[in-house]
Amino acid sequence: MGFLSEFKKFAVKGNVIDLAVGVVIGAAFGGVTKSLVDDVIMPPLGLLISRVDFSQLKLVLKEAVVENGTVVEQAVSINYGNFIQAVVNFMIIAFAIFLLVRTINRMREQEAAKPAPPVNKQEVLLAEIRDILKNDDSVNTPAPKQV
Incomplete structure (x- = not known):
């Protein structure tokens, strides 16, 4: 291929x-x-x-250096507010997915719990006879030859 x-x-x-x-x-x-x-x-x-505003929460480790109104060196900070925001986003997404999967599983369970259609008694008897004949060795083995 x-x-x-x-x-x-x-x-x-x-x-x-x-x-x-x-x-x-x-x-x-x-x-x-x-x-x-x-x-x-x-x-x-x-x-x-x-x-x-969670996205504005941060712990400043080093302030920004500003000269003549221009930022020369950016501030160094731990932006834990962004982390909190990401955790909240994750929890909401996880909860929404959980509800979706739960709903789908319940629909599948309802579908599986539906009763099977009624079976014709004659078909059941014929199936039993077929299985008996299939498993009966005397039917499948040839008769011994007479001399």
Whole structure:
């Protein structure tokens, strides 16, 4: 098999396409979730904790050097507010994915719990006879030859 045909076979497999679709949808879902966190959840949360903007929280290790209104050397800081924001984003995304998977699992359980369609008694009897004949050695072995 040539290299190109092998690559084509790999690229059109269902798993690769499913993965690509998942990545695209995941990226879009990440944008929606980021907007939910940044625009809906964080403003009231910041208001509750004295108008603190998490992204601005930081521990300055070394102040910036400014000469004549120009920053000569950037400040060195630990931006723990960005970390808090990322943790909040992660928790919301994880919770949303949990709810989605939980819903899908419940739908699958409901589908599996549906009763099987009624079976025709005649079909059951015929299946039992077939199984008995299949397992009966006296039927499958030829009769001994008479001399």
